[in-house]
Amino acid sequence: MGIEKDAPQDEIKRAYRKLARKYHPDVSKEKEAEIRFKEVGEAYEVLKDPEKRTAYDQLGANWKAGQSGFQPPPDWDSGFEFHGGGFTGDGASGADFSDFFASLFGQRAGGFQGAHHAQHTPGEDSHAKVFIDLEDAYLGASRSLSLRSTALGKGGCPEIKTRTLNIKIPKGVKEGQNIRLQGQGSPSLAGGKAGDLYLKVEFNPHSIYKVEGADVSLELPITPWEAALGAKVQVPTPAGKIDLKIPLGTSSGKRMRLKGRGIPAKIAGDFYITLEIALPNKLSDKEKSLYEALQQEAGSFNPRAKLGV
Amino acid sequence: MGNEVINIISGVIVEEDESVSLSTLCRCCSLPVEQVIGMVDQGIIEPLESKVTSTYWQFSGDSIIRVQAAIRLQRDLGINVPGTALALELLDEVKALRQQVSSLQRD
Numbered sequence A: 001m002g003i004e005k006d007a008p009q010d011e012i013k014r015a016y017r018k019l020a021r022k023y024h025p026d027v028s029k030e031k032e033a034e035i036r037f038k039e040v041g042e043a044y045e046v047l048k049d050p051e052k053r054t055a056y057d058q059l060g061a062n063w064k065a066g067q068s069g070f071q072p073p074p075d076w077d078s079g080f081e082f083h084g085g086g087f088t089g090d091g092a093s094g095a096d097f098s099d100f101f102a103s104l105f106g107q108r109a110g111g112f113q114g115a116h117h118a119q120h121t122p123g124e125d126s127h128a129k130v131f132i133d134l135e136d137a138y139l140g141a142s143r144s145l146s147l148r149s150t151a152l153g154k155g156g157c158p159e160i161k162t163r164t165l166n167i168k169i170p171k172g173v174k175e176g177q178n179i180r181l182q183g184q185g186s187p188s189l190a191g192g193k194a195g196d197l198y199l200k201v202e203f204n205p206h207s208i209y210k211v212e213g214a215d216v217s218l219e220l221p222i223t224p225w226e227a228a229l230g231a232k233v234q235v236p237t238p239a240g241k242i243d244l245k246i247p248l249g250t251s252s253g254k255r256m257r258l259k260g261r262g263i264p265a266k267i268a269g270d271f272y273i274t275l276e277i278a279l280p281n282k283l284s285d286k287e288k289s290l291y292e293a294l295q296q297e298a299g300s301f302n303p304r305a306k307l308g309v
Numbered sequence B: 001m002g003n004e005v006i007n008i009i010s011g012v013i014v015e016e017d018e019s020v021s022l023s024t025l026c027r028c029c030s031l032p033v034e035q036v037i038g039m040v041d042q043g044i045i046e047p048l049e050s051k052v053t054s055t056y057w058q059f060s061g062d063s064i065i066r067v068q069a070a071i072r073l074q075r076d077l078g079i080n081v082p083g084t085a086l087a088l089e090l091l092d093e094v095k096a097l098r099q100q101v102s103s104l105q106r107d
Helices: A009-023 A033-047 A050-066 A099-105 A111-116 A134-139 A224-229 A285-297 B022-029 B033-041 B062-077 B081-106
Strands: A126-132 A141-152 A158-169 A178-181 A197-203 A209-212 A215-222 A231-237 A240-246 A255-258 A271-277
Touching (some): A009 A033, A009 B062, A033 A050, A126 A134, A126 A141, A126 A158, A134 A197, A158 A178, A158 A197, A178 B062, A209 B081, A224 A271, B022 B033, B022 B062, B033 B062
Parallel strands (some): A215 A271
Antiparallel strands (some): A141 A158, A209 A215, A255 A271
16 A cells, blocks of 8 residues: 555555545546455555554565465456445445455455345345457357356355356447346345346457447558549448548548448447558659659649648 | 356346336445435436436436446445535546547547
């Protein structure tokens, strides 16, 4: 948490609150925000209690030297369910602490949990992220998703459970949207309905397309003669190739819009093509002399006239 | 490690749900009605048609996500309902500005 070992309790509280705001997953745009937020919470859980703090000061060093240390699962972010609770505050449920802290302080002792689950209360909702390709948003797709979640096993020890879900990704989903899978969250501990599973959709970065909401854009290189003379060229789109007519005398940077060819959401997005004139790296002698002839012919054209030079 | 395979399941895109009733919203967010009404009073979410009595309120699908975010902010950062409303509005603004910056950087 970036504080001195002998920092007074109120300084710890201030540092914690500042970091909690900074890394709160609803606030922060940092990639690792969720993990950082959890780490900060765990650290505070220890530091706010003078007894635990002393225990950690003593054990902490040995733990670092002796053991391999706790590692979050490799693809934590995409496959790990996190539940609603699990954070410090009044009457913290103590869920979701990493193994190290759990084993050290037994945070997970079932007692707290019970209070939240009166009879027939539904199970908690779970949240996870699913990464898809842009093409999946165009066509729809199915994904097999392995979700690991922690649950209390026999004797109150946390156990990691894996379950595999085959999920249909609906066509037209946009980045940041949530898919609700009814009844796929945590089972109820008291005979009620299971909670829902919310999957937040993230797009894998694409090598050629950029996505903004439902709109998709592409930079399309064209030759100088295609720009000058007009042409019909093939353009890739996530839904397949299309033919595009480039008008006569097109300047570099011109943006063309194909209405409704973006992500087929309820209100379909548009597909934007930015034309970029590309030149071959090397010119042959003949090409060079042709360009020189062109220069002679079109010498009066000054594209910088508006700039006053 | 238990590993069970379930058949293909499909879900709904929460944000594109036509409308969600007050009771569905409460169920999806595990929140008592009074608290959701409190959020409406602070403008965190708005019913699609506000003239009808609360029993008949309908909300846009993304209200679920917004209320869930509000709950997390309140619980994790200890802010009250008006503070949450302010935080969410500012976050909306930041999001819009970020989008503007990235589209300006591209042009």
